[in-house]
Amino acid sequence: MADWGPVIIAVVLFVLLTPGLLFQIPGRNRVIEFGNMHTSGAAILVHAILYFGLITIFLIAIGVHIHTD
Template sequence: MHDWAGPLTAAALFAFLSPGMVFQMPGKNRPFDFMSMKISVASIFVHTVIYGLLLVLFLVVLNIHLYV
């Protein structure tokens, strides 16, 4: 059996944490923008750090597994 937790968690977090898709932090005009579809270098960096920390939390600390 293959463990699908890693790829599915990474794909879901990547889709949710794409800057400008659902939210952007920091935003262009405000600290927190929703559905702006515009990005900046600062927001890319913040979203990358949050993505990496959540991925480590789910896969290493919580040790989730999904067998299909």
């Protein structure tokens, strides 16, 4: 039996938290910008911290598991 929960959660969060795809914190001209398709070092750091925090919550605190046969 394989546990696909961590894989699916990690891929979805990686896609959603890619800087500049949906949003970017901090933006170039504002605190948050939506869909600008640009990035910066600060934005990469902020999004990496958000990714780490959310994946920790979903995988360790909540314990998401998807089992397949």
